[in-house]
Amino acid sequence: MLQIEQTVAATHAARARNGWATVAALFLFMALNFADKAVVGLVAVPMMRDMGLSPAQLGIVGSAFFVLFAVSAIGVGWIAGRLDPTWLLAGLALVWVAAQLPMIWPASFATLVLCRIVLGAGEGPALPLAMHVTYEAFDDRRRSLPTLIVQLGATAGLVLAGPALTYVEQRWHWRATFLALGVAGVAWVALWLAVRFAGAPRMRVRAAAAPRAVTPGWRVLRSHFGSATVLTVLFQSFAGYAVVACGITWMPVYFRLGLGMPPARAGWLFGLQVLLQVPVGFALATLSHALLRRSVSTRIARGVLVSACCTVGGILLCVSFASWPPLAKVALVGLACAFATQAFTFGPQLVAEVVPGANRAAMLSTVHALATTAGLFAPALMGHLVASTAGSRGYEAGFGAMGALLAVAGVAGFLWLQPAKEGRGTR
Template identity: 45%
Template sequence: MRTISERWRAWIIVAMLFLFMVVNFADKAVIGLAAVPIMHDLSLTPAQFGLVGSSFFLLFSISGICFGFLANRVKTKWLLTLLSLIWALIQFPMVGTVTLPLLVFCRIVLGLGEGPAFPLALHACYKWFDDRRRGLPHAIVQQGANTGMMIAGPLLTFIIVRYGWHHAFLALGVVGVAWTALWVLLSVEGRVDEVPADATASNALSDRVPYKRLLADRTLIGNLMLSFVGYAAISICFTWFPAYLRLGLGYSATSAGWLFSLIIAVQIPVTLALSWSSQRMLAHGISSRVARGLIASVGALVAGIAFFSTVVDAAPAFKVVCLAIGSVTSQLIFVFGPLMIGEVVPAPQRGAMLSINNSIATIAGLIAPALMGHAVGAVHGMSAGYEIGFAVLGSLLLMCALAGFRLLDPERSKLGVARNWTPGRHDAPSSQPAVDV
């Protein structure tokens, strides 16, 4: 039984990781919120701005994989400290005179620092909670992303309209430095090491499985497919949604900022409710295939229908609702996907596999914003260009949802991994037990 102070320590870490993701996604969202004045001031075409959005992902995947393998050996406290410093410091060049090459360079470096962020934050969180108790803390950390974009909408828009877009980047740099200082002072590494009675079917042993075996697993393949198309959706969201609301649907800058926040805000109660429901389902003996895999697949299916529906000749309010539904349900894979990875993959390899999955999936972020930029520039009628892009995204979501229904089965994958276990070193169980929720 843990003391009250030890339980509070775990939740302090969860709170700090939540704030970490808030800063992370505010940094991502600022480029979309400042899209119109940046394109105006730098005389950028939609295709050039699409290149700026995609440049963020140039080193994103490579960095994610490298840091993921480092996380198997280096404390996440120091890895997250380094990442947050990169984010903060690269904002300050945007305060002065900015050219297109400088803008692209800063986004590339920011992507290098943000590539490993989400998987390493989850890895740090999982060190404090066992598999059956990770649902709620995971959801809280993950909701930092939505909260970051939600706060960024009105707050950064106010700064951009009132003081100019340069000051928005300055504000994010200062916030990043402040978070880093607090993290260094407050963070402690968790040491949960799950060793259940039925060790043969567990992912919690310290034995290692060949990565080629893990990468060929059905659940991890299905998870990767849904994550890839989910990241295409999220990269289009923070790069092009605000511009679509303004230039495609005719909303003012202030209204677009608030609507962008509203679209993101819808995700928070929906995600928390589904996470709680999933955790309760698991507690009542319902399989992870249903409690995690089915929910994620249905989410992708609904998102595909919603994005495809933007092509309908309807009022702007209807299209905003479609964007809200699509943005909410397409992101459910980022709630349940990492939990399924943590369920299947041996604990010593969890950090690397979380990062590999995230890094491959985020290649979509390198492609999707640029393709959307070409669609917007090439199609006569700016609104039609956006909506063709959304329809393509919806079609991909529908196809990946069908694959998810077929492939996602963590219990079956866990047994398959156990049968192909590679004997290795067994570490002694940690003296620190899991935290009760």
């Protein structure tokens, strides 16, 4: 009996180590993902000069990224239940490499656009698949912290890509940044396969033993997209992505042209805003985990918590355009963005609780893909408001509109997020 208990304890310890090794690899995966997204913006000035690109053409390059983003996320998500996610994630990273390498030698505008379309197709399924693999490694009540860590990989990618890729561009050439990202992608694939096949044999056996039956697509849509919880998560994620997309595109411009800040100050203030997501995210994930350990319902520990974040974040955005000093406006908008990103941390956990494992990857990918369509519309709306309103009021009106949408999504969460109730109904 003692030997059996020791064997069980050793197995649980090994599973915990393997789970955290997977989380660490996925953190790097998301960091690389967002560094790949940011590279064109970071080298835009020398790239436009050397390739003879106009601002309009650069805008086309930015939009090209989203051409296949949502389609790819949905398509890969729906087949993920039939395939080993280890190889799917490795394949996505290699697609990113393939999309970067053509830019290391002289290329045409058409080649640049094609590379961004391919990159968007490879990055569309990245986050939902990473969440799916994370949820395979941890049971429902231990997912808050692992989810947050994987999500923070995106923050790390944005924070570190700026100085690192700028250094490469200034030290060698702007094309070298694409080569550096390609090499980093190959290195990540090697690390990922080592973690999954050398360091995590028990996880691989458990995954192989799990049933791979997948419900037909129309039945998944009918049974799960009729869920009030899934629809509300989609609404909150859409609103959160609208805020984040506007922030990435327009926040530095707002600091410089709207608030009259010099470039250096605008740059480090934008970095501080991104970093603010880390303590806010850790605090909320810790609170959620503590509530779950005290047997508080997931409706409160996840649903009410994320809804409060959306509501408060939306209110902060709406009041940020009052007559505050510039630094106060920066703080209000930064805190609001940090609250808005919690929709991406708690939303997948709520969907995973409602949707059974066989269909989880498909639903996570579909919800994520539909939410990211906000990136096609929100920056354009902000641009219209900026063009039609003088001074900082256009920027602030745009953030206020995004804030109103986010606040409404938060109120909807208080009313309709019922993960435990609906989760029991699907089993």
